Every structure is written in C-alpha cells, then in structure tokens.
Amino acid sequence: MTSLPSAALAALEFYDNHYCYAEPILLKPDQKLTLGCARYPRHCRFCGKDEPAVTFKGKAHALPTAFGNPGLLSNYECDACNHFFGEGIENHLGNWTKPMRTLSRIKGRSGVPTIKSPGPEKVWRVEHMGPGFRLQEYVKEEYEPFFELDAKAKRLRFELPRDTYTPVAALKGLVKIDLTLIPEAETQNFRETYDWIRDTDHSRKFVDALPVIHTFIPGPMPNDVIALTLMRRRSGIDTVPYAFFTLGFGNHVLQVFLPSASQDKCIDGKLLSFPPFPMPAGNDPARYGLPVVRCEELTASHSVKGDSVPVKFGFHSIASLLDPPWEGS
Ligand SMILES: [Zn+2]
Incomplete structure (x- = not known):
C-alpha cells in the first residue's frame, strides 16, 4: 500500500524527470473517434500488409469492447489481425x-x-x-x-474465480492496446514487439521481466470513463524503460511496460525500481481507504485454472430478501 500525498508527490517528480507524457485521453461512452487515415491503400501496423492483400471492412476497436468503450476505432488493423487478436490474446485479457x-x-x-x-x-x-x-x-x-x-x-468477503487464462497472453492483450494507440512514427521502435504479440507460441521469451503495476482505488468510482496515459522516456535519460502506458477503468489502473528491443538496450540486465504512477485517491479515502498497489506478474506461458480474486465489501444493514431465488437466471 502506498501512502499519499508524499509518496504521490515523489512519484510525480520521478515521472516528470524521466518521462514526457501526453495529456491523458478520457474516453466516454458517447465518444466516437477513429485513429489513422482511411485513404486507400490502408496499411495494417500489426502484420505490415497493405490493401488489397488484406481487407479493412470490420470495426477494429482500439480497446476490447469488454472495457466498455466501443467508440475508439482504428484504420490500421486489418480484418485478419482484428479476428486473430479477438479470438486469442483479447480473450485471455478478458478472462483475467x-x-x-x-x-x-x-x-x-x-x-x-x-x-x-x-x-x-x-x-x-x-x-x-x-x-x-x-x-x-x-x-x-x-x-x-x-x-x-x-x-x-459489517463486512462481506468472498473470492471471485477467474475463467482459465494464460498470463502472458493477457499481457500481450494489454501491450496490444498500447501498440494501437502509439503514434505511427513510434511504431518503428516496436517492430519486434508487434511480432511478439502476434506469436501464438506464448513460451517464446521476449524480455526478462515485464511487470504490470496494478493500482486499486477503493470506493465508488465512475464506471463509464476510460483513462489512458502514454509515457515516453525523455531524451538523454537511459536508466528507465522507453515507454509505459496506463489504462484506468472503474476502480483499477494498470501501468504496463511497452518493451522496445532497440530503445531498451540501455537497461538490459539492470535491476530497476519504480514508484507506481500516482493516481487520485478516489472518493473519501478516510472512509474507503487509500489506493492499494500490487505488482502483477503476467509472464507465465502456461494456462492458469482456478485462479481467484479476493473481494471485500462493506455494508450498512441486513434485510430479509423475499424474492424467489434465482429469479431471472
Ligand atoms: Zn494485419
């Protein structure tokens, strides 16, 4: 657990000194935006093919629709790649x-x-x-x-099971979101990363460590806004990874490292230590508690069954429920 605000201020300073980042992107349900140019011939940044060798008839969502935003699309993901990701790594990310x-x-x-x-x-x-x-x-x-x-x-605890997933495939699903959002000029730094997310051999090692920093913000949070922040290392800095992005939805923020074979040579073999990207404390931290940070290791390449997520709810009172059980099931 982190304590605010001193830890948050130190983290802000760390990121200000090492990274430049664009204004956060806030996606709301009614927003419609298509990234990239629709002019013929379109180019798929994932497989590298152009029209007419590949088609672009379907809607290519920049974020899986499971995250609740159907309005952010791209013009640079071909139908074959869209289908391939949807049936593969995005399913694993959805289960996780x-x-x-x-x-x-x-x-x-x-x-x-x-x-x-x-x-x-x-x-x-x-x-x-x-x-x-x-x-x-x-x-x-x-x-x-x-x-x-x-x-x-006045506490209720339970463990919610996860559907079967492969951790590194879920991680590839997260990395794919960032590889969709980065500007075209940056894609040259990630050619090997594009190849890695398309590789169905999940046992092929790409980098030694790829932690996902997961911040949980307790209490009521909006469920219809997705917040994205892209961060790139400042020029002249060679002690931190080249790029990160954060994906915020509901009570969760995932900070994901975007590995670059060419730009991350300077940190090869080095042990790195990071503060989590600072997050707002949420509603009434005195009542609901402060954000909780954990490091998710999503590098295992085997299928995980029987995983679960611990849940803790507070409540006001207990009342008798007269509805018949399983109504509507
Ligand atoms: Zn493609």
Whole structure:
C-alpha cells in the first residue's frame, strides 16, 4: 500500500524527470473517434500488409469492447489481425480482467458480466443490478459457504474465480492496446514487439521481466470513463524503460511496460525500481481507504485454472430478501 500525498508527490517528480507524457485521453461512452487515415491503400501496423492483400471492412476497436468503450476505432488493423487478436490474446485479457470489470460495473457488449459458480450446479452468483450488486447463494448441506459474512464489522468477503487464462497472453492483450494507440512514427521502435504479440507460441521469451503495476482505488468510482496515459522516456535519460502506458477503468489502473528491443538496450540486465504512477485517491479515502498497489506478474506461458480474486465489501444493514431465488437466471 502506498501512502499519499508524499509518496504521490515523489512519484510525480520521478515521472516528470524521466518521462514526457501526453495529456491523458478520457474516453466516454458517447465518444466516437477513429485513429489513422482511411485513404486507400490502408496499411495494417500489426502484420505490415497493405490493401488489397488484406481487407479493412470490420470495426477494429482500439480497446476490447469488454472495457466498455466501443467508440475508439482504428484504420490500421486489418480484418485478419482484428479476428486473430479477438479470438486469442483479447480473450485471455478478458478472462483475467473479468472479476475486476464485474466489480467495477464495466458494461461490455452484453452489460456488466455476471459471475456464477463454476460447474452445472447453481451454488452462487454475483451480478450487477440497479445501482449495486445482487449476491446470491444457494444453501445446501454439501455446499461450502461462499460469502463470508461478518455482521458485527459489517463486512462481506468472498473470492471471485477467474475463467482459465494464460498470463502472458493477457499481457500481450494489454501491450496490444498500447501498440494501437502509439503514434505511427513510434511504431518503428516496436517492430519486434508487434511480432511478439502476434506469436501464438506464448513460451517464446521476449524480455526478462515485464511487470504490470496494478493500482486499486477503493470506493465508488465512475464506471463509464476510460483513462489512458502514454509515457515516453525523455531524451538523454537511459536508466528507465522507453515507454509505459496506463489504462484506468472503474476502480483499477494498470501501468504496463511497452518493451522496445532497440530503445531498451540501455537497461538490459539492470535491476530497476519504480514508484507506481500516482493516481487520485478516489472518493473519501478516510472512509474507503487509500489506493492499494500490487505488482502483477503476467509472464507465465502456461494456462492458469482456478485462479481467484479476493473481494471485500462493506455494508450498512441486513434485510430479509423475499424474492424467489434465482429469479431471472
Ligand atoms: Zn494485419
């Protein structure tokens, strides 16, 4: 956990000294923006092919629609690459982020994702409803309690399972967002990175370490704004990675390193230490707590089953629920 504001101020100074970054991009649901030129022949920056060898008929979303913003498109992702990413790394990213998106009430193509107990039996479910959540548990002798209730402390704890995912594929999904957003002039610094995200052999090592710094901002946060910040190393600096980006949605901010084979030679083999990119404290930190920072290691190339995310809710009171169980399920 970080303490504010002194740590945040020190972090701001660190990033100001080492990076230049553009104004944050704030995406709202009604915004429509298409990146890149639509003039024939279009060029795909992911596979390097041009029209007519590849087509550009479909909508290429700069961010997977699961993150709740269908309006930011690009003109430089061909239909084949769009389909390839959608069926591959974006699925893994979707599975890894699903509990975060559910609890942050992020509306994807089919609304906020509901999470149910795995398997055919109806044991429990967590779904967004109205301004909050409906948490349901089917009580049977053989079922372990899913929700751990502390009525005295007014706390509810449970663990939301993640669907099966491959960590490095989810990481490639994050890196792909940044590779979509960077200006065309920067793409030459990332040719190997484009090849890496298209490689279906997830065991091929690209860099030694690629941590994702994950900041959780507790309390109510907007669920319809996506905040993106792109950062590039200042010229004359050679002690930090060349580029980062941050992706903020709901209660979460992910800070992702964008590796460049050519520009990151200067940090090869060096042990680096970073403060997390400073984030706003959110609503009423005295009530909900300060942002919590953790380092996510998404470099494993094997499939992960049975992973889960711990969840802690506070509540005001307990009331009897008269609705029939599993209504609408
Ligand atoms: Zn392509």
